[in-house]
Amino acid sequence: MKQGAQGPAGAGAGTAGAPRAGGTGAVRVPAQATAADMEGGRRAAEGAVRGEHTHSEPPLSRPRPPVVQRSSVRGQILDALRSALVGGELKPGEVYSAPVLGERFGVSATPVREAMQQLALEGAVEVVPNRGFRVVERGTRELAELAEVRALIEVPVMLRLARTVPAERWAELRPLAEATVRAASTGCRATYAESDRAFHRALLDLSGNEQLVRIAEDLHRRAQWPLAGGPIARGRADLVADAAEHLALLEALAAGELDAVRALVGEHFTGAR
Structure with a gap:
């Protein structure tokens, strides 16, 4: 569907870069554990198995909190x-490097590179060898095809x-x-996109067809990407009107x-941007 909130501008076309770390709307994730932290945790765990503990810290009465795994960081x-x-913080046609994005998020380039892959x-990004x-860049034709x-x-x-589904459901x-x-x-396009997908996923979950739900959500997510050269943001009133169609569809x-x-679903998809 159509969401609207414009983030900081990305790097110039054909250059590796990302919105500045201090920009408005920058998303932060927990920093990765350092190699020293992980090595220390490994040694402590091995010592606990042997019934040992170091002189620098007392025995723990409960398990040490788990170190954040790389897969968790990658997901975030x-x-x-x-x-x-x-x-719209990542703009169609722009090139972004994993190291620069890693600096923005406070992590190494590795989980960023894995997430980008x-x-x-x-189909959201494409690899540019040695650059990022x-x-x-997507056009209106692709969006129309997705809606169809x-x-x-x-x-x-x-x-x-x-x-088949009872009214109470x-x-x-x-x-x-x-x-x-x-x-x-x-008025935040990203916030609306997430709640929009959650609603449609819940509708289709009633079908009991997991493959259908996965395919539909992938198409839905792709339909939410911004268009090349098109407006990044829609007005708040447009988003609220779009969301109101969900209530009408339920009724x-x-x-x-x-x-x-039939009419509501067709119009809803056709108007999605």
Whole structure:
């Protein structure tokens, strides 16, 4: 759907860079444990197995908190990069290097590079040898194609669910729909994008088809990426109107109004930006 919040400007086209660390809206993640910290934790754990403890610290009465694993850091970086992409901080056509982005997030280049490689698999960025990663430039045609594919997949599912799911089950999803309205009221495109995906994922979860949910969410996420040369932000009123369609869709589903469901889902996808 359409979200709006413009982050700090990225590096110039064809140059490696990222928004300054001190910019507004910069996302921070916990710094990685240093090699010395991890080595110390390993030695302490080995000593505990042998019934030993060092003279520099007393025996622990409870287990030491686990050191943050690299996979956890990578996941946090991936979430932060996705938000920066949707929010417009990472601009279509720009090249960003893992070391510079690592400095911004307070981590090494390794988890950033791994997260960027995941985004490359998703089609959000492409690898530029010896330079970094370029944000893919997308046009209106690709967005229209995504909307068409989403409608082909989800409209039949929604119509089937409207015939089979009890009204009280749809009522249980109302808090998620209301959450999208609150998110839209912030005017933050990334915040709205996350709540929007959560609502649609909950709808499709009722189908019981995990593969459908995964494919639909991938298409949904791709539909949220900004367009090359297009406006990065939409007005707050537009986001709130978009979110209001979620409430209308729930009412149509609960009432079993198939024509209304078909029209609402089709218009919702067509208007997604």
